[in-house]
């Protein structure tokens with residue numbers, strides 16, 4: 001007589017016969033030793049002056065969006081009943097803070113299903129390998145930033161050569177692609193310029209007022225010391241200009257970004273603590289930011305074209 005097996009056991013037994021295993025997770029690109037060393041490395045001058053690793057108490061931004069980053073560099077948890085999204089990994093040294101912040105809010109990093117990245121610079125991608133190790137989550141990235149994430153270093157700009165633990169990219173997204181989880185739909189917006197694969201994300205969220213709002217996580221369109229003339233990568237100037245045009249008029253009324261200074265993190269959080277539950281609803285902020293970035297970009301481009309270095 002054959003032993004009675006539950007359907008799930010039969011599936012597992014069949015997979016085993018086929019040489020598959022459901023237990024083993026895909027290989028990480030960075031070893032434990034590399035990740036551990038990066039998390040313990042001393043902070044460099046950029047990190048110190050930008051307050052990249054300065055602790056910031058985690059809090060609920062609006063709806064199911066939580067801030068779990070530092071004073072200077074953002075990381076957002078988007079919580080759902082079926083697991084979470086985590087957008088941006090800050091620098092490697094910040095990973096223990098991000099994990100602790102997630103716990104302090106009552107969530108478990110092990111429930112993060114998707115890791116997202118605004119762009120592949122060390123201050124937003126440096127901690128992703130450690131967060132992938134901590135969570136087992138699938139890394140989602142744009143095609144154009146994928147190689148940088150998997151190499152653990154960008155080839156252009158001031159942070160070229162500043163290595164970070166490489167991260168395995170599990171899924172590539174393009175403009176308009178949607179990630180869904182637990183009733184949340186995150187829409188990818190390709191906003192290249194700052195990097196070739198700079199990716200912004202947009203989602204609907206319900207505010208404390210019960211109204212629906214549209215949150216936009218901006219990738220950044222700052223020049224940040226990069227060479228525009230000559231271009232740091234082919235098509236860079238056109239990419240910036242397309243991004244300014246794409247973002248203009250989007251109409252998102254919750255503007256969030258990967259550095260606190262971009263979206264007035266501290267002032268808005270202070271207003272929220274003082275009782276304004278919708279402190280992060282700011283219908284003009286995205287448009288204002290886009291306009292300021294565009295003006296700064298054109299000024300810097302003209303300066304560099306005139307021979308300024």
Ligand SMILES: [Zn+2]
Pocket residue numbers: 119121194220224
């Ligand atoms: Zn950057």
